[in-house]
Amino acid sequence: DAGVTQSPTHLIKTRGQHVTLRCSPISGHKSVSWYQQVLGQGPQFIFQYYEKEERGRGNFPDRFSARQFPNYSSELNVNALLLGDSALYLCASSQWGGSGNTIYFGEGSWLTVV
Amino acid sequence: QQQVKQSPQSLIVQKGGISIINCAYENTAFDYFPWYQQFPGKGPALLIAIRPDVSEKKEGRFTISFNKSAKQFSLHIMDSQPGDSATYFCAARAGGGNKLTFGTGTQLKVEL
Numbered sequence: 001d002a003g004v005t006q007s008p009t010h011l012i013k014t015r016g017q018h019v020t021l022r023c024s025p026i027s028g029h030k031s032v033s034w035y036q037q038v039l040g041q042g043p044q045f046i047f048q049y050y051e052k053e054e055r056g057r058g059n060f061p062d063r064f065s066a067r068q069f070p071n072y073s074s075e076l077n078v079n080a081l082l083l084g085d086s087a088l089y090l091c092a093s094s095q096w097g098g099s100g101n102t103i104y105f106g107e108g109s110w111l112t113v114v
Numbered sequence: 115q116q117q118v119k120q121s122p123q124s125l126i127v128q129k130g131g132i133s134i135i136n137c138a139y140e141n142t143a144f145d146y147f148p149w150y151q152q153f154p155g156k157g158p159a160l161l162i163a164i165r166p167d168v169s170e171k172k173e174g175r176f177t178i179s180f181n182k183s184a185k186q187f188s189l190h191i192m193d194s195q196p197g198d199s200a201t202y203f204c205a206a207r208a209g210g211g212n213k214l215t216f217g218t219g220t221q222l223k224v225e226l
Binding site: 042 | 146159210211214217
C-alpha cells in the first residue's frame with residue numbers, strides 16, 4: 001500500500017517567488033496536515049484539513065495557505081518566499097477522531113530559497 | 115510556548131546497550147503520545163505510540179513508559195544497534211485530528 005506521497009522532493013526558489021507543494025494521503029485517510037521542519041528542529045504545525053475544511057492553523061503568516069481537494073489530496077502554497085522559508089515541508093495523513101488515531105508522515109519536500 | 119520538552123539533546127550508546135529518551139509535557143489535554151524516528155533527509159517514521167490510560171507499551175525492542183501524574187513519558191530502546199542511529203522525536207496531540215506538538219529531538223548514535 002502506498003504511504004503518504006509528496007511532490008516535488010526537492011526544489012529551489014528565489015526570494016519573492018511563489019511555491020506549491022503537493023500531498024496525497026494514505027488511501028482511506030481523510031485528514032491531512034502540513035508541517036515545517038527547519039534543519040535541527042522538530043516539525044512545526046502549519047495547517048490541518050479534514051473533509052476539505054481547515055480545522056486548525058499554526059502560528060504562520062498569511063503568506064502560507066493550503067487547501068484540500070475532493071479526493072483528499074492537498075496542496076500547500078507559500079507566497080513571497082523569504083530565505084527563512086527554507087525547510088523540509090512535511091505532509092501527514094490520518095483518519096479523524098479518536099485518541100488512538102495514528103498519524104503518518106511523507107518523506108517531505110525540501111525547499112531552498114536563494 | 116514550548117509544550118513538550120525533550121532530553122537529552124544527544125545520546126551516545128554502545129551496541130547492545132539501552133537508550134533512554136525523556137519527554138515532559140504541560141498541556142493536560144494531550145491524549146496521544148507518539149514517538150517518531152527520523153533519518154537524515156527522510157520524513158519522520160512512526161515508531162510506537164501510547165495513550166494516557168496505559169502506563170507502558172512495548173513493541174519489539176521499543177518501550178514507552180508513561181507517567182500521567184508527572185506528565186512525563188519516555189522511550190526505551192533495548193539492545194541498541196548501529197542501525198538505530200537517528201534522530202528521535204516525541205510528540206503529543208490533544209483531541210482528534212493530526213495536529214502534533216513535537217519535542218526538540220534527540221540525536222542518537224549507537225557505537226560498535
